Amino acid sequence: MHFYAMLIFKIHLYYMKKLILHFVCIFLIQTIYAQHKTENLVIVTLDGMRWQEVFKGVDPAIIINKKFTSDSESVVKKFWSDDINERRKKLFPFLWTTIETSGILLGNRTKGCEVNNANKYWFSYPGYNEIFTGYPDTAVNSNDKIKNKNVNALEFINQQKGFTGKVAAFSTWDVFPYILNKWRSNIYVNAGVDTLNFNTPEFNVLNDLQFLAPQPIDVRLDVNTYLAGKAYLKTYKPKVLYIAFDETDDFAHAGMYDQYLKSAYAEDAMIADLWKTLQSMPEYKNKTTLIITCDHGRGDAIKDQWTSHGEKIADAGQIWIAAIGPDTKHIGEEANCQTLYQAQLATTFAALLGFNFKPGHPVMQPIEQITSK
Numbered sequence: 001m002h003f004y005a006m007l008i009f010k011i012h013l014y015y016m017k018k019l020i021l022h023f024v025c026i027f028l029i030q031t032i033y034a035q036h037k038t039e040n041l042v043i044v045t046l047d048g049m050r051w052q053e054v055f056k057g058v059d060p061a062i063i064i065n066k067k068f069t070s071d072s073e074s075v076v077k078k079f080w081s082d083d084i085n086e087r088r089k090k091l092f093p094f095l096w097t098t099i100e101t102s103g104i105l106l107g108n109r110t111k112g113c114e115v116n117n118a119n120k121y122w123f124s125y126p127g128y129n130e131i132f133t134g135y136p137d138t139a140v141n142s143n144d145k146i147k148n149k150n151v152n153a154l155e156f157i158n159q160q161k162g163f164t165g166k167v168a169a170f171s172t173w174d175v176f177p178y179i180l181n182k183w184r185s186n187i188y189v190n191a192g193v194d195t196l197n198f199n200t201p202e203f204n205v206l207n208d209l210q211f212l213a214p215q216p217i218d219v220r221l222d223v224n225t226y227l228a229g230k231a232y233l234k235t236y237k238p239k240v241l242y243i244a245f246d247e248t249d250d251f252a253h254a255g256m257y258d259q260y261l262k263s264a265y266a267e268d269a270m271i272a273d274l275w276k277t278l279q280s281m282p283e284y285k286n287k288t289t290l291i292i293t294c295d296h297g298r299g300d301a302i303k304d305q306w307t308s309h310g311e312k313i314a315d316a317g318q319i320w321i322a323a324i325g326p327d328t329k330h331i332g333e334e335a336n337c338q339t340l341y342q343a344q345l346a347t348t349f350a351a352l353l354g355f356n357f358k359p360g361h362p363v364m365q366p367i368e369q370i371t372s373k
């Protein structure tokens with residue numbers, strides 16, 4: 001071939017390669033964010049629920065300690081087994097049946113799968129900020145009722161076509177309107193003992209219940225938060241629903257291990273009921289992803305510190321994540337995973353629905369095991 005013809009050919013080849021690479025990149029990005037079966041997302045958090053109980057069941061050292069468990073016998077009867085797999089299933093039957101067989105459980109450090117807070121504070125507001133904004137912002141360092149400056153993934157999803165007005169959160173803790181900045185984000189947030197302003201017989205009964213029932217942790221019971229969220233789900237059919245439980249953390253701070261376990265067990269039952277409800281509705285069946293996680297861990301190395309958390313408490317930055325849905329791998333309990341961070345959840349939420357969450361602050365990659373089968 002003539003020298004110039006050869007040169008032109010090589011230049012063409014160079015640009016063709018670039019063009020092909022360009023299309024391959026576009027194809028890959030589209031594959032990541034578009035090939036998803038998830039049409040709805042449901043998120044549930046258990047405040048300060050330790051991974052130790054999730055993966056190992058009740059802790060024998062805390063059960064036998066009268067300071068923390070006044071009636072050890074009844075706790076043993078209800079939740080104990082010598083077999084660790086049976087023991088965790090007794091405490092979290094839904095996690096260790098349905099999710100174990102059809103979803104994924106991340107965070108068993110004894111099997112080499114670590115999930116961590118990326119923030120260094122290891123308490124609630126920084127944790128929830130990290131979950132929803134994907135940004136372990138060092139300026140978010142108190143539980144005070146401060147309107148969150150950081151844009152969150154739920155608010156981003158609420159701005160997408162077909163999702164506006166279809167994102168709702170029900171929480172027991174009354175700081176969530178601030179964490180999710182409902183004034184800016186326009187997400188429906190019902191928190192603490194907010195009146196349920198929906199004039200139906202079901203919501204009227206739920207209002208009576210939440211105001212008349214005893215409030216051992218000074219806000220409505222988790223079961224009332226759940227039932228309000230469930231009634232909203234059935235009535236308004238949101239595309240994204242978030243339910244935030246709180247009792248586990250409060251009972252742990254109070255040093256009441258038996259109550260902490262009972263709340264954890266009840267919350268597992270509510271999640272089972274929620275999944276059953278979702279799978280019974282054509283709008284949700286087989287096209288909804290459910291993600292369950294916590295805001296922070298608690299102490300363990302020094303056993304008495306199980307009641308506490310925060311940056312001075314060893315192990316309190318250790319968390320866990322469970323997920324089930326049409327795009328999530330059926331791994332069950334994952335062993336030897338790459339280290340995962342709470343901050344990856346925000347982009348995971350968006351990616352499941354086919355969106356790329358790129359706010360003005362840094363974010364991390366979605367959790368691949370949850371977003372792509």
Ligand SMILES: [Zn+2]
Pocket residue numbers: 048123124249250253309
């Ligand atoms: Zn706490």
